Amino acid sequence: MFIDRAKIYVKGGDGGNGVVAFRREKYVPRGGPSGGDGGKGADVVLVVDSSLSTLIDFKYKVHYKGKRGEHGQGSNRFGRSAEDLVIKVPPGTVVKDAESGEILADLVEDGDRFVAAKGGRGGRGNARFVSSVHRAPDFAEKGEPGEERWIILELKLIADVGLIGFPNAGKSTLLSRMTAARPKIADYPFTTLSPNLGVVETGHGSSFVLADIPGLIEGAHEGQGLGHEFLRHIERTRLLVHVLDMSGLERDPLEAFFAINDELVKYSDKLLDKPQIVAANKMDLPEARENYPRVKETLESAGYDVIPVSGATGEGMKELKNRISEALSKIPKTIAIEQVKQYGIEEEEPFKIEKRGDIYYISGKRVERMVAMTDLDNDSAVKRLQLSFKRMGIDDALKEQGINPGDTVVIGDFEFYYVE
Numbered sequence: 439m440f441i442d443r444a445k446i447y448v449k450g451g452d453g454g455n456g457v458v459a460f461r462r463e464k465y466v467p468r469g470g471p472s473g474g475d476g477g478k479g480a481d482v483v484l485v486v487d488s489s490l491s492t493l494i495d496f497k498y499k500v501h502y503k504g505k506r507g508e509h510g511q512g513s514n515r516f517g518r519s520a521e522d523l524v525i526k527v528p529p530g531t532v533v534k535d536a537e538s539g540e541i542l543a544d545l546v547e548d549g550d551r552f553v554a555a556k557g558g559r560g561g562r563g564n565a566r567f568v569s570s571v572h573r574a575p576d577f578a579e580k581g582e583p584g585e586e587r588w589i590i591l592e593l594k595l596i597a598d599v600g601l602i603g604f605p606n607a608g609k610s611t612l613l614s615r616m617t618a619a620r621p622k623i624a625d626y627p628f629t630t631l632s633p634n635l636g637v638v639e640t641g642h643g644s645s646f647v648l649a650d651i652p653g654l655i656e657g658a659h660e661g662q663g664l665g666h667e668f669l670r671h672i673e674r675t676r677l678l679v680h681v682l683d684m685s686g687l688e689r690d691p692l693e694a695f696f697a698i699n700d701e702l703v704k705y706s707d708k709l710l711d712k713p714q715i716v717a718a719n720k721m722d723l724p725e726a727r728e729n730y731p732r733v734k735e736t737l738e739s740a741g742y743d744v745i746p747v748s749g750a751t752g753e754g755m756k757e758l759k760n761r762i763s764e765a766l767s768k769i770p771k772t773i774a775i776e777q778v779k780q781y782g783i784e785e786e787e788p789f790k791i792e793k794r795g796d797i798y799y800i801s802g803k804r805v806e807r808m809v810a811m812t813d814l815d816n817d818s819a820v821k822r823l824q825l826s827f828k829r830m831g832i833d834d835a836l837k838e839q840g841i842n843p844g845d846t847v848v849i850g851d852f853e854f855y856y857v858e
């Protein structure tokens with residue numbers, strides 16, 4: 439089964455908690471603070487593995503959660519950071535944010551990587567909060583929560599050469615003749631419903647990747663016959679081999695040729711810029727031989743290279759391979775990479791207050807993170823949080839909105855009573 443789109447959930451590991459500890463020394467009843475920091479949570483990382491060619495694994499596994507970092511320990515020992523959670527994806531995987539639809543990454547080459555969800559940093563141990571005022575801080579930070587989101591993976595095939603043409607033209611037959619791939623071949627349209635890839639060996643150790651793309655029909659650019667899905671895969675090929683059924687038994691070969699090209703431009707003018715070689719197929723049939731001179735003349739005078747072949751007998755295969763390699767050697771090996779949104783350092787609003795009924799809701803990445811990292815059972819830690827809120831101007835903003843002592847304030851998953 440060929441799967442070229444998947445939606446998955448990724449969550450980075452939470453950071454490990456910092457710890458509260460004090461040194462124990464002979465004759466010293468209470469030594470200095472010595473609580474170590476927690477370790478960093480695991481990043482969830484997508485990495486290209488060229489041995490994969492579909493997104494099928496993601497049909498069965500949808501949730502990916504990184505491990506949390508280890509908690510800190512006494513004697514200033516830091517918790518160990520968690521190892522990244524690596525998810526393998528095939529070359530040509532475009533990553534989008536499921537909510538906004540924005541392209542986050544386009545992973546093309548073997549080893550390309552993208553951090554889909556960052557792990558949280560470890561919380562600081564009490565040893566880190568020593569100051570001239572606090573010689574023996576009795577609180578520590580909790581680990582930062584890991585990032586989480588839903589992402590969409592979309593495969594945009596990468597192949598050197600794409601076989602295009604109407605259904606039944608013989609594309610799959612040619613792929614099976616030239617490569618070790620064994621696509622389904624049958625005498626009815628739309629036998630092939632998803633692209634098949636094969637490697638063509640051209641001798642001298644060189645090779646190219648050939649993609650058999652499902653048949654196109656009139657209206658493909660509007661999505662007819664699943665046209666959109668198929669046309670997308672043509673975008674990242676360097677050369678097209680246009681397969682014509684020369685017998686004309688289903689439709690006139692010249693009409694077929696121009697109809698398909700018409701669909702290509704309507705989808706994107708970039709597709710028509712791709713060099714095309716014409717494989718005049720089914721030349722074993724007498725009707726095909728009859729049509730050949732007329733088709734050859736018209737297409738050659740339009741500037742196309744026309745090669746007579748037969749997928750049935752294997753005639754012309756060597757010539758076709760040679761012409762393809764020759765043409766490829768003149769086309770630079772660049773791939774159209776998707777434009778990825780560049781994240782500048784956006785000035786994020788530090789916090790937002792919304793009053794609904796009697797409750798004040800405070801939101802904002804930074805504020806929510808500060809609360810999540812505070813040990814709310816620890817008075818000193820809570821005091822420190824209050825102080826930070828005051829410094830950020832949250833107190834003043836709440837007062838401005840008319841808050842009274844005893845009113846409820848909600849931040850992230852936590853609820854507080856407001857006190858002066």
Ligand SMILES: Nc1nc2c(ncn2[C@@H]2O[C@H](COP(=O)(O)OP(=O)(O)OP(=O)(O)O)[C@@H](O)[C@H]2O)c(=O)[nH]1
Nearest residue numbers: 605606607608609610611628629630653720749750
């Ligand atoms: N006589 C003859 N028949 C051929 C030749 N090449 C393919 N065929 C036949 O044409 C029919 C369609 O071949 P496929 O290779 O499945 O065609 P396709 O272009 O992949 O078709 P779709 O997958 O439906 O788009 C099959 O019955 C093949 O056996 C050829 O060179 N000569």
Ligand SMILES: [Mg+2]
Nearest residue numbers: 609610629630
């Ligand atoms: Mg086919």
